[in-house]
Amino acid sequence: MTSTDLEIAQPYTGEKARLSRAYDYLILVLALFLFIGAFHLHVALTVGDWDFWVDWKDRQWWPLVTPLMMITFPAAVQAVLWTHFRLPLGATLCIACLLIGTWIARFFAYHLWNYFPINEVLPATMLPSALVLDAILMLSDSVTVTSIFGGMAFALLFYPSNWPIFAMFHVPVEYGGAQLTVADLFGFEYIRAGTPEYLRLIERGTLRTYGQVATPLSAFCSGLLCTLMYPAWWFIGKAFATTRFVQKI
Amino acid sequence: MLKTIKKFLGLLGLGACCLMLAPSGAAAHGEKALEPFIRMRTIQWYDVQWSREKLNVNDELVITGKFHVAEDWPRGVPKPDATYLNVSSPGPVFIRTERYLNGQSSVSSAALKLGGDYDFKIVLKARLPGRYHLHPFFNLHDAGAVMGPGHWFEVAGDPATFTNQVKTLNGDMIDMESYGLANGVAWHAFWIALGSAWLLWWVRRPLFLPRYKMLQLGQENALITPLDRKIAVLMLAGVPLFVFGAQAMTDRQYPNAIPLQAGMDQIEPLPAAVNGLVKLKVQRAEFNVPARSLTIVAQIHNASDQPLQIGEFATANVRFLNPGVGPSREGDKDTLIAPQGMSLDSADPIQPGETRTVRITATDSLWQRERLDGLIRDADSRLGGLLFLYDANGQRHIASVSTAIIPTFN
Numbered sequence: 001m002t003s004t005d006l007e008i009a010q011p012y013t014g015e016k017a018r019l020s021r022a023y024d025y026l027i028l029v030l031a032l033f034l035f036i037g038a039f040h041l042h043v044a045l046t047v048g049d050w051d052f053w054v055d056w057k058d059r060q061w062w063p064l065v066t067p068l069m070m071i072t073f074p075a076a077v078q079a080v081l082w083t084h085f086r087l088p089l090g091a092t093l094c095i096a097c098l099l100i101g102t103w104i105a106r107f108f109a110y111h112l113w114n115y116f117p118i119n120e121v122l123p124a125t126m127l128p129s130a131l132v133l134d135a136i137l138m139l140s141d142s143v144t145v146t147s148i149f150g151g152m153a154f155a156l157l158f159y160p161s162n163w164p165i166f167a168m169f170h171v172p173v174e175y176g177g178a179q180l181t182v183a184d185l186f187g188f189e190y191i192r193a194g195t196p197e198y199l200r201l202i203e204r205g206t207l208r209t210y211g212q213v214a215t216p217l218s219a220f221c222s223g224l225l226c227t228l229m230y231p232a233w234w235f236i237g238k239a240f241a242t243t244r245f246v247q248k249i
Numbered sequence: 250m251l252k253t254i255k256k257f258l259g260l261l262g263l264g265a266c267c268l269m270l271a272p273s274g275a276a277a278h279g280e281k282a283l284e285p286f287i288r289m290r291t292i293q294w295y296d297v298q299w300s301r302e303k304l305n306v307n308d309e310l311v312i313t314g315k316f317h318v319a320e321d322w323p324r325g326v327p328k329p330d331a332t333y334l335n336v337s338s339p340g341p342v343f344i345r346t347e348r349y350l351n352g353q354s355s356v357s358s359a360a361l362k363l364g365g366d367y368d369f370k371i372v373l374k375a376r377l378p379g380r381y382h383l384h385p386f387f388n389l390h391d392a393g394a395v396m397g398p399g400h401w402f403e404v405a406g407d408p409a410t411f412t413n414q415v416k417t418l419n420g421d422m423i424d425m426e427s428y429g430l431a432n433g434v435a436w437h438a439f440w441i442a443l444g445s446a447w448l449l450w451w452v453r454r455p456l457f458l459p460r461y462k463m464l465q466l467g468q469e470n471a472l473i474t475p476l477d478r479k480i481a482v483l484m485l486a487g488v489p490l491f492v493f494g495a496q497a498m499t500d501r502q503y504p505n506a507i508p509l510q511a512g513m514d515q516i517e518p519l520p521a522a523v524n525g526l527v528k529l530k531v532q533r534a535e536f537n538v539p540a541r542s543l544t545i546v547a548q549i550h551n552a553s554d555q556p557l558q559i560g561e562f563a564t565a566n567v568r569f570l571n572p573g574v575g576p577s578r579e580g581d582k583d584t585l586i587a588p589q590g591m592s593l594d595s596a597d598p599i600q601p602g603e604t605r606t607v608r609i610t611a612t613d614s615l616w617q618r619e620r621l622d623g624l625i626r627d628a629d630s631r632l633g634g635l636l637f638l639y640d641a642n643g644q645r646h647i648a649s650v651s652t653a654i655i656p657t658f659n
Binding site for chain 1: 338339340342343344346347348354356377388415417419421423426428430436437440441443444445451455456460461462463464472473484491492493498499502509510511
């Protein structure tokens with residue numbers, strides 16, 4: 001590692017540099033709260049129960065819906081941070097904020113207020129996907145390449161990166177004369193008055209046409225849709241972002 | 250004027266503080282909110298009982314009962330092809346350890362048959378201390394929740410002593426309260442640490458204004474250093490490799506992992522308990538709104554070999570009793586009973602083989618308190634319920650009541 005490698009771009013010095021840094025922190029703190037609130041709300045409304053409950057995290061719908069709905073804000077924020085600032089951290093920042101909001105909600109709302117054991121409401125992580133998405137954008141400097149390869153990678157990495165967290169909830173148990181997973185048993189034992197079992201959108205559809213291997217098909221399907229969703233939200237981010245206030249400084 | 254406004258705002262604030270400082274638990278679960286015709290003509294509960302009222306953490310509570318699925322199912326409500334026998338409670342303050350429909354263990358959703366008779370048993374285990382109002386109820390797909398009778402329970406003890414051990418098919422005993430938590434938190438912590446490192450790598454340097462300015466000046470190459478690129482390449486290759494490696498290791502650790510189970514239970518109705526030896530045909534039904542009184546003129550045929558007396562009319566968990574007929578009500582803590590609520594035009598028993606036209610009147614303020622009088626404003630103003638008849642030996646016969654209803658406003 002040379003001194004050139006660590007050299008950090010800094011056109012300002014003295015008081016200007018200090019003020020510029022204060023502005024950085026101001027924006028970062030505001031962005032933190034904005035993304036925690038807005039992205040968390042977006043995911044709660046679109047991914048919803050698939051992310052809330054361990055017995056909704058199936059092989060078909062969970063890996064299809066989650067990346068598709070979670071690539072949205074990262075794409076829009078990347079459009080702003082990369083286009084105007086060459087900062088390749090939009091996806092990681094969004095997903096990190098989402099996780100902060102999610103963990104706060106799961107602990108306070110689900111566990112302390114509604115008494116669910118927190119292992120029943122463990123959130124999924126998309127941080128590995130987000131890191132790869134940021135890296136692809138940075139290395140390619142191309143929306144098209146990031147849409148195709150980043151969008152695909154974002155979806156394909158989702159299930160395998162969460163399997164180490166949730167595999168143990170798929171261990172079978174015998175209960176009431178039937179075979180259930182531990183996750184199913186959570187749904188049965190820990191009473192949810194408003195989310196009866198039949199509402200679970202799990203394991204439905206024809207993806208198992210290719211045998212019992214449903215997840216890769218679902219993940220590729222999600223990947224294909226993410227390659228379309230990514231540029232759509234990139235342009236949303238681009239359309240709604242403005243740098244006119246920065247230009248005046 | 251200003252003083253008045255200040256006083257008003259002060260009082261308002263004081264009221265809000267009082268409300269916040271003295272919170273009270275919800276004592277209802279929206280059981281009156283559902284339209285009366287749905288409550289009366291879908292799941293018709295009866296004989297619901299609870300094993301105990303006071304219990305300690307880890308103690309079992311058994312709820313038993315019966316229900317009839319109305320033949321005259323409302324047209325506006327989807328048929329009960331997917332239903333779930335549930336328990337309304339303020340979260341999992343109890344856990345459900347067993348559930349039976351018609352004696353058959355049931356852990357999933359099930360279809361119900363119109364006109365079918367069912368009994369149920371739900372075994373709960375107290376988890377958290379407190380005073381709770383529970384109902385058995387049915388979630389009906391696309392229709393809502395049809396509540397059974399509710400009851401208060403008191404749970405004492407230390408929540409820390411609650412245990413919920415389950416044996417997996419691998420033979421391992423697991424504690425459902427903590428299973429998988431440490432592993433999940435560890436994986437989240439690992440990825441959050443890696444994500445935070447990536448964010449800090451960038452955030453440590455001047456961000457918005459200098460980078461924007463340099464980009465505008467065409468100096469963007471200085472914004473991404475060679476080391477940045479190396480790290481990004483490392484991440485691009487390393488993260489997927491690590492992810493797929495961890496997945497493969499997890500697969501080896503849990504070779505018997507199975508998909509979530511999505512099947513439905515198949516439950517056949519019991520032999521008919523309703524509309525057996527007693528047949529009932531309603532000729533006219535009127536609801537007197539100001540008097541809160543329902544009058545049914547019905548033709549009843551007694552096909553049993555014993556004289557029968559009408560003892561009770563039940564609809565939407567409200568029970569109108571004919572005093573002196575049927576089993577003793579002593580010790581019955583059901584709050585939705587009108588003990589003197591039923592009257593008949595003739596107290597004479599209906600003889601075996603006889604068909605008689607009977608005028609039954611069910612009167613009580615419960616019609617209003619339970620918001621059943623709103624039936625006359627429903628889009629489907631038909632009434633449903635169960636009529637209970639008894640012979641001298643206490644043998645019970647049940648007939649379902651289904652009729653259009655005419656309001657009277659005088």
